[in-house]
Amino acid sequence: MREIVIIGAGIHRFGRFDDESYIQIGQEAARKALQDAGVAWKDIQSAYVSTQYLPSTVGPKILKPFGATGIPIMDMESACASGGSTLRQGMLSIASGAIDIALVLGVEKMPRGYMDPLQIYYPWQVDMGLSTNPSYWAMRARRHMHEYGTTEEHIAKIAFKNHKNSVHNPNAMYRKEFSMEQIQTSKLVCDPIRLLEICAPNEGAAAVVICAREAAQKYTSNPPITIAACVHTLAGYSADFRCPVDSLSAKVNNPGPTEVTSKKAYEMAGIGPQDVDCFEVQDTDAFCELEIYEQLGLCPFGEAGRLIDEGVTEIDGKHPVNMSGGLISKGEPVGASHLGQVYELVTQLRGNAGPRQVPNVRTALGQVLGASGNCAVTILKK
Amino acid sequence: MDRLSNAVPVGEGLLTTPLSPAENVRINGSRCSECGEVMLGSYKSCANCGGESMQQIPLGKRGKVWTYTVIRHQPPGQYRGPKDPFVPFAEGLVELPEGIRVVSALDCDLEKVHIGMEVELVVYELYQNEQGQPVMAFKFKAV
Numbered sequence A: 001m002r003e004i005v006i007i008g009a010g011i012h013r014f015g016r017f018d019d020e021s022y023i024q025i026g027q028e029a030a031r032k033a034l035q036d037a038g039v040a041w042k043d044i045q046s047a048y049v050s051t052q053y054l055p056s057t058v059g060p061k062i063l064k065p066f067g068a069t070g071i072p073i074m075d076m077e078s079a080c081a082s083g084g085s086t087l088r089q090g091m092l093s094i095a096s097g098a099i100d101i102a103l104v105l106g107v108e109k110m111p112r113g114y115m116d117p118l119q120i121y122y123p124w125q126v127d128m129g130l131s132t133n134p135s136y137w138a139m140r141a142r143r144h145m146h147e148y149g150t151t152e153e154h155i156a157k158i159a160f161k162n163h164k165n166s167v168h169n170p171n172a173m174y175r176k177e178f179s180m181e182q183i184q185t186s187k188l189v190c191d192p193i194r195l196l197e198i199c200a201p202n203e204g205a206a207a208v209v210i211c212a213r214e215a216a217q218k219y220t221s222n223p224p225i226t227i228a229a230c231v232h233t234l235a236g237y238s239a240d241f242r243c244p245v246d247s248l249s250a251k252v253n254n255p256g257p258t259e260v261t262s263k264k265a266y267e268m269a270g271i272g273p274q275d276v277d278c279f280e281v282q283d284t285d286a287f288c289e290l291e292i293y294e295q296l297g298l299c300p301f302g303e304a305g306r307l308i309d310e311g312v313t314e315i316d317g318k319h320p321v322n323m324s325g326g327l328i329s330k331g332e333p334v335g336a337s338h339l340g341q342v343y344e345l346v347t348q349l350r351g352n353a354g355p356r357q358v359p360n361v362r363t364a365l366g367q368v369l370g371a372s373g374n375c376a377v378t379i380l381k382k
Numbered sequence B: 001m002d003r004l005s006n007a008v009p010v011g012e013g014l015l016t017t018p019l020s021p022a023e024n025v026r027i028n029g030s031r032c033s034e035c036g037e038v039m040l041g042s043y044k045s046c047a048n049c050g051g052e053s054m055q056q057i058p059l060g061k062r063g064k065v066w067t068y069t070v071i072r073h074q075p076p077g078q079y080r081g082p083k084d085p086f087v088p089f090a091e092g093l094v095e096l097p098e099g100i101r102v103v104s105a106l107d108c109d110l111e112k113v114h115i116g117m118e119v120e121l122v123v124y125e126l127y128q129n130e131q132g133q134p135v136m137a138f139k140f141k142a143v
C-alpha cells in the first residue's frame, strides 16, 4: 500500500462565532491547510468533508468558491468519529492510486443548547426521559467506581489537567484554569459527573492536505508527517455502553471500541502504546478519558485512577494526554473534532506547540469515539 | 369500561399484549435460538451472531440495578413525564434474569439508590396521545 503523508494542516479556532457562517469557518481552515502546504486549490484532486449537524452539500458550498475545478467533493458522517472515517476515505483514494493528493476538512456549527435527541435516540426513549447524554457517561463512571474504586477526585483531576493545559492553546474555546475545589463543587450534571467535567458542543473547523509520500516533494517543501495508521471501527455486539444504547448484554463481554481500534492501529503502525509520545483523546466527559487510558493500553484495566494520580498523563509526564486541553476546553464541534486532534498532533510533531509542547515528539496518537460505537484512531509519525 | 382497552405501547414491540391489565404486561425481548442472546424489543435477526431465528419472550419482572445516575434536569426533547414542575428521577441499567441489562427510569428514593438494589417492573400510563389513547411505558420500582 502507498504510504500517505500530511503536508499541510490548518484550523479555525473552536468556540462560538455568531457572526461567521459554517462556510467562512470551513474556508478559513481549508485555506490555512493549503497555505501551510504551499499547495494551490487547483492541484487538489479530491476533497472529503466531515460534518454531522450541517445540511446537505456542505463540502461543495465551502470549497467550490475556491474554484469550480470539477473534482469530487464528498460530505461524510460517523458521529464523533466523523473526522477519522473521512480522513480514512481520503487515504484510501490515494492508496488505491486513483489520486495523489486530497484535502480533508472537518467543519461544524452546532445548534446551541441541547441537540435534538431524536438525532440519535428512538422516540420512545425521548418520551420516557432516557435521552440525557451525560447520564450515560455518568452510569459508566458509576460502574467503574464500583468495580475498581475509582473516585470522584480521579475524575476531577482529569478536568483539572485539561483545563490547565488549555491556557496555552489559542484554538480552545475555554482557556481558563480551575481549582480542584471549583471543579468538585461545580454543578452536578448527572451524578457523579459535574459541569466543569464535560465538553460543550460548539463550532470550528480543521483541515489537512494529504498526499502519497512519493509525490510529496512535487507539492511541498514541508517535512512530511506520515499517517502510520488511521482505523475506523464500530463497536462489536454489546461492546460499548453509551448513548443512545437501550440495553446491554449481561453475558457477552466484548472488548470496547477504543481497545479494538487502537490495537489495529498499533499493529498497522508496528508499535505499541509505550512507543507513543503524546495523545489527544475523546474526553467528552472527564471519566471518559480515564476509561480510554485503559482501552489504549496505557495501564491495565481498573488502574486509570493511579495513572492520573501519578501524573503520567501530564504534559511533562511519561504519556501526555490532551495537551490541547481536550474537548473539555476546546468544545466538541463533532465533524471537526478528530481533525482538530490531528492538527494539534501535527503541531506537536513539528515542535511548534509553545508552552504546551511535549519534548521530542516522534509518534502521536488521536482517538475519537461516539454514537453507535463509532471509533477512530490515527497514529502520526515524524 | 376498562380505560386501558385501547392503550398503545410507547414503542412498537416494546411491551407484551394485551396492555390491560397493566400488572400482567411485561417488557418484550427477543431471544436468539442459535446463540441464546436476548435483546430488548422485537427483532428478526441477532446482532450477536447474525442468526435469523428469533423468539419473542416476556422479560422477567424482577431485577437488580447494575449502575445508575440521577436525572436532575428535564431531559431534552419531547419528555412525557411531569414537567411543571419537573421531578428528578434515578436512571439505571437493570439486570434481568434473561441476561440482559435494560436502561430504565428507577422509581425510588434518590438518596437510597445503589448498585445491587432490587427492583420490580411497573408498566404505567405515561401520557395520553392525540387520539386520546393511553400510552404505556415501563419503569422499575425499588422493592
Ligand SMILES: [Zn+2]
Pocket: B032, B033, B034, B035, B036, B037, B046, B047, B048, B049, B050, B051
Ligand atoms: Zn444469536
